[in-house]
Amino acid sequence: MILNAPFLLFALVAVWATFMVVTRAVAIHALLYLVVALLALACIFDVLGAPFAAILEVIVYAGAIMVLFVFVVMMLNLGRPDRLRENTWITPRTWVGPGILAALLLAALADALAMAPPDGGPVVVIDTRQVGLALYGPYVLMVELASFLLLAGLVSAFRIGRHIRGEDAP
Amino acid sequence: MIALYGLVLLPLAGAAAAWLAGRASPRAPWSVAIATLVLLAGLLAYVTHAVPAGGGPWLAHVSAPWIPALGITLRCDMDGLGLVLLWLTVALSFPCVLLSSRDIADAPGTFHALLLATIAGVDGVFIATDLFLFFFFWELMLVPLYVLITVWGHEDRTRAAFKFFLFTQGSGLLMLLSILGLVVVHQHQTGVLTFDYFTLATTHLSPPLAMGLMLGFFVAFAVKLPVVPLHVWLPDTHTQAPTAGSVLLAGVLLKTGGYGLIRFVVLLFPDAAVRFAPVALALGALGILYGAWLALMQDDIKRLIAYSSVSHLGFVLLGVFSGSALGMAGAVVQMVAHGLSTGALFVIAGALQDRLHTRDLRRMGGLWPALPHLSATGLVFAIASLGLPGLGNFVGEFLVLLATWRVSPPIAILGAAGLVLSALYALTMIGRAFLGSPPGDGWAALPDFGARHMTVLGAAMALLLALGLYPQPVLDLSLPALPHDAARPIASPPVAPGGPRP
């Protein structure tokens, strides 16, 4: 199988950025790395022939959701003590168990992938039209459910965040 | 003979009556229990009397359907072995009730009801010949006793009762599995689903299967007997049980283990038992020595007696697995004698605890002048316990050792060495409790045994003496009847027809 250069490049960026997200002590740094990772992922989607997904990834994920995170980080008003605390929490010892577990998971997944049949066919672009047809054809019920989910998320977030100021007072 | 059912139903009815009487007045249940026991003795006497002379080794039968779909019947049969042990049960129930339970303060109605229920279970165990019914009675005698210990026991009662329950129940589960296994195998072979002892005895088993099933039974009875590695529940339970419970446990309940070994291990799986005999003999010798050795080391008088029980019942195991009529007879005599002597010793230990509020031998000593009658009876039963010739224990031990010597002289020598140790612990107990000088500034006035105690214990002593000097009636009766004539593990000696019965 011939490795194509753009995929490899984006993949490397995605993995590196993700790693940085996991290891950063400052929240806003991690957040920015996450945006990088998401953008790399969007590029990969495009390489894989899914331009619609790529666009949505940029708009919704890197745009909307990440902005939400940024707002929250700003509201938390994090500073130097938080950074130092993060450093005390991330000691080398805490990496051992999760690291082994993650490595095992990766090994198991890679093992499973090795058994999958190879495929070398050309990349076929699946455009927005096809996705839209599938979305409002066989998956219409699921779209409705997703809308319920979003509505529920909206209501919950509103309800939870409503009285923060009021209850804050002693 | 329908009266066999009465042996179980009468104590049960008495239990209900005692419970009801407990609501009327605190002394009434005691009277009800005495009355029940008298009636039970009368019924047993009638059963003994009504046995047809020369009617074969099985003396009485009764059967009625219970759960026909599963082949379960209410079948009871009685042979000489069962009869002897039934008499022992009745004989020991009297001291339990007469001496130990009269002064029970909390809920005397429930106490006597549970006591009588236990006796009903034991009676049932000794006569049931339907394996399902047997298992039913086996559990029936366990639960009331558990409650007796948990509620009326001494300081560490909860733990002791729990241990007792776990050991007995766990081993009982193994027995249930063995019973079911045997039933299933029999059904595979013949297509008949039955729990009947006599039918199941004809099942043909491959040697490994027979060994496995036999071991299930063996473990259950070995826990009850107890055999040494499985004895650990016994010292705790005996120590913590109320006096009546200790007497009943040591005197009667342990015998169900010996009875089960004879009836269900040796007679139901004769070939497997022969192959297992070397292990069992070694365990028996180990039990004799280990029990005696630990008895010597105890400071708690009830614990000491409990370990001496372990030692004595090692002889029963030896006798049962020596594979001869001699050994069986010795084992039965040993069981009866042990029931009488150890039961009496527990009465005495309980009386000591009532008076001194301690069981610790280190805080006793010099009791003889203060309690001459109690001390004298203690000495007498300790001497019986060490196997003095002329008393019942010696007859049992001698016959067992003789039977063992024929099979394996080294084991018999070890058993005889146990007699030295038994003298050691018995005399040490007497020396520490009754002889020497009292600790501190002497004993304040203590109430000695009254006429009631002396009469009952004197009767026990007379029985032991009779058993020691004229054991022939028990010996004649003690040979168990065989489930069928095909397998004869025991070389049946000529038994005097119509010999005198107790």
Add this chain to the structure above:
Amino acid sequence: MLALLPPLAFLPPLIVLCPLAAATILLLSAGRMPAPATRVLAAGAVGLAAVLTLWLAVRFLSAPPPTHRLDVVLWHWLRVGGFDARIAFTLDPLSLVMMLVVTGVGFLIHLYACGYMRGDPDVARFFACMTLFVAAMLVLVLSSDLLCLYVGWEGVGLCSYLLIGFWYAEAANGAAARKAFIVTRIGDAALLCGLLLLATRAGGLDITMLLQPGQPGGPVAEAAAALLLGGALAKSAQVPFQIWLPDAMAGPTPVSALIHAATMVTAGVYLIARLHPLFLAAPTIMAATAVLGLVTLLLAAGSALAQTDIKRILAFSTISQLGYMFLALGTGAWGAAIFHLVTHALFKALLFMAAGAVILRVHHQQDIFHMGGLGRAMPGVFAAFAAGAAALAGLPLVTAGFYSKEAILQQAWHASPLLWAGALLGAFLTALYISRCVFIVFLGPVRTAPTGRTEASMAIPLAGLSVLAITGGLIEMPDAIAPVHLLFRLLAPVLGPPPAEGGAEGGAGLLLLTGALAPLAGIAMAWVLWRPRAGTAAPAAGELARAARAGWGFDAAYGLLLVRPFLALGWLNRRDLFDRVPDLLAAATRWGAAVLGRMQDGRVRRYAGWIAAGTVAALCLAVRP
């Protein structure tokens, strides 16, 4: 003769029943009977038994049954699985002699005890045990079945235990009683094993059946004889079981006289004599018996020489004299052993009772170095003790002990000159230690002034036994002095024909002379060493004397090698090793519960971790089934 037989068969059980009934009555009365009635009942019962025994003896000897034995079967005891035991008595010359000793000496000692125990609050318990002992001893000597004999055998052991520990308030007495019972019980276990072996071989334990001629010898016979010998050694306090007897002196003196001198300790001798054909089939065991007897005799005599307690001197002397009997048994001189048993019972009971009279008069002082010059204050007791001592020393011609010891020496010479030499040395030592005792206690300056009087009930038995101790030997004399063989001829139907003596050759006379000179030399030497002189006498010091006084360290060795390790191991395991196993299971369960419980401590990351771990495991299973 036929008219005599039925009542004759009736007598042995009756004789056993007399003391047994007295014991039962005394036990059941539980001390409520007045003391005089107790004394009359006990002494009367034993006296009645003695009279009946005498009557029985007269009738038996005047008209002996053709087989010289009379079997009385009382009842079948055990009959099961091819084994048969009966409660049955056999009256033959041997048991007759033993009965005479037991009831005769027993009666005199009971009479003596009436005086000795006057004022003791527990006199009923004392006499109950004493009469029970007499009954058990009679069962022992009368039984025709070894299992029945074993009943008596253990019965006398029990009574011994009860009587040694009679004054129980003293903890040491209880310990001594326990020690006596346990040590003899070890022998009893060996004896029981011997019985098991014999019963397995013969299907029963009837003595006549066991002794039928033609029994095979070989290893089985050797083993059986060895096991029986073990029982006999323990009961008779021989090496290596001798340690219990000196401590047993903690009991009242009549008990020492009856049980630990005259009767119970001789049970081992009786057992071997009774079963001698078995031992004849086991020559190795015979030799061991003789050697052990000789060793015991010398060691105990050496110990007696160094003791300071008068009763302990007599105790070691008893062990030593029993050693003579075992020496005789080992050389096959059954009759001589029984002869010495009889004379020893007479003179040793006498010595003990005289010593008891002395002890009472000097305020329970037992150390001979605190006595002295008592001969003038109590001439009667002195005479009695001197008579006993002379008999024990074997003063030639005039004492019973001389003749019985002479019979043993003769026989030892025929077996092996070495044994004879040892026995002769023993005779010298015997004379030495008992003369030392007499000289120190009765002669010289007065150290503790005696008070009171020896009452008649004690004096009469002393007088009677003194006479017997002097004259008792006349029933059996060596040919070199006078051809009197009453005892050996009487016992011949049981023990076989009396051994041929050296005959008219000069050797026999020479042997006799040597045997007579040894005690004289001992007395002379004692006079040199301990003759009465002014100043205070003191026990010998020095390593050897200390070792001898401690019984040559057997007690210490057993304590170090057997008792201590046994108790230490037991102490380590007193909580029961097996009891820890369920605890271990419980601990494992508890630990497992703690581990699993920690999985659910509410920390989200842990939960996530467990979920991931589960996923990985499931994935691995799904990928590579």
Add this chain to the structure above:
Amino acid sequence: MTAAPAQALLLASMLFALGLLGVLVRRNLLFMLMSIEIMLNAAALAFVAAGMRWHAADGQVMFLMILALAAAEAAVGLAILLRLHAAGRPTLDADTGNRLKG
């Protein structure tokens, strides 16, 4: 250009494992939420890769669903986070979640 679904899936696996690592290692709730976003993205990548392999639009439909899910999750999760912060747990330590009381 050839399609390489196996490589894409491998990348998805690596991202997923990294995300898991983040969830397990970090004690700060904010970082845990970010790690969860990574894991969701990895799953989405797997769907898209699979859709490419079969030339079907279903993969991208699933991506849309995951997107909706991620949006809802982020909204609710961040709201809770803010709430905890306001209620006096300024450290946002996930390990103190077992203390049921604020």
